[in-house]
Amino acid sequence: MATDYGIVALEEHLLTREIAEAWAADAASDAAPRMTIPGAEPDKLFELGRVRIADMDDQGVDVQVLSVTTPGVQSLDAARAVPLAAAANDAIADVVAEHPDRFDGLATLPTTDPHAAADELRRAVSEKGHLGAMVYGRTGSMHLGDAAMEPIWAAAAGLRAPVVLHPQTPTAAVRDAYYTGIGAEVDALFSGPMIGWHYETGVELLHMIFGGVFDRHPDLQVVVGHWGEAVLFYADRIGNVGALTGATAHPFEHYLTHNVLVMGSGVFSQRAFRWTREVVGIDRIVYATDYPYIDASAGKARRFLDEADLTADERVQVASGNWDRVTRHLR
Structure with a gap:
């Protein structure tokens, strides 16, 4: 089994005290974050030094691409979201500067003000060295394919900066309609990491595709987790029925193979990996690895790639090469 390759992990989270305090102030809001992953270690979201690096070494991860955990500042009004996003992006840049061989960064964006979010993306990439951004699906009722989001996609396309699409909790109406009635504890997981998060994110990717985002920005790259958020299956x-709509310039598969990159997000399933590769x-x-939410300790992160049916060159591609290809010009 090959071990002489470096792993760059893209969905590795942190949280600033200021954003956490803003969430707490909105605790009664439907948009308030819900940490519902059994076994997660959310206290490690605030750890950006020795403990985190030791965990990375234990996992077999060489570089974490840091991002604020879901929902970032997207649940906050623009007056709070804009400065909090900038401060978080500055903090990430400081951590990367302190440990440039172990960390890179993804910007968090104040999507409640898409024009300000576009400006912050340009600042974070051009001035602070971030390699792209992470967004957390819809903002309120505004989907990723809505016309209001166009400034963000135009900025990302202009920078050639990839954007990671991360899950968030479905709205209360969706949770009540589809994910309740079993029991409070199960319901929370049902609407979240069991399946609700993943349908939520997959639907947002479809909003982008059928809303024409990639037709307007054919070189835009987005990254989706959890082996495609149900879309690949x-x-x-989707392609056969979608073709009937006439809504896109290309067949559905074109967008999956030209605009979308896919990661497992700590779902260490060889079966899902094989399916993703086929699609x-x-x-x-x-x-x-989805740090610090998923246990990838004792070398599990590296062992998954070691055991995958890959050539040495393919293993390097997945571990770091594909990400390097889409971000090299930003370094």
Whole structure:
């Protein structure tokens, strides 16, 4: 088994005290974050030094691409979100500067003000050295494919900066309609990491595709986690029915193989990996452990790639090469 390769993990989270305090002030709001992953260690979100690096070494991860945990500042009004996003992005840049061989960064964006979010993306990438951004699906009722989001996609396309699409909790109306009635504890997981988060994010990717975002910005790259957020499993069905709409310039599969990169996000499933490879190809797969929410300790992160049915070159592609290809010009 090959071990002489470096792993860059893309969905590795942190949290600033200021954002946490802003969330707490909105605790009664439907948009308030819900930490519902059994076994997670959310206290480690605030750890950006020795403990985190020791955990990375234990996992077999060489570089974490740091991002604020979901929902970032997207649940906050623009007056609070804009300065909090800038401060978080500055903090991430400081950590990267302190440990440049172990960390890179993804910007968090104040999407409640898309024009300000576009400006912050340009600042974070051009001045602070971030390699792209992370967004957390819809903002309130505004989907990622809505026209109001166009400034963000135009900025990302202009910078050639990839954007990671991360899950968030479905709205209360959706939770009540589809994910309740079993019991409070199960309901919370049902609407979240069991399946609700993943449908939520997959739907947002479809909003982007059928809303024409990639037709307007054909070089824009987005990254989706959890082996495609259910979309890849239904790719044939979505493509066949989607073609009837006439809404896109290309067949559905074109967007999956030209605009979308896929990561496992700590779902260490060889079966899901094989399916992802079959649908999008080896050059569209990147890596993530979902720190600190998923246990990848004792070398589990590296062991998954060691045990995958890959050539040495393909293993390097997945571990770091594909990400390097789409971000090299930003370094």
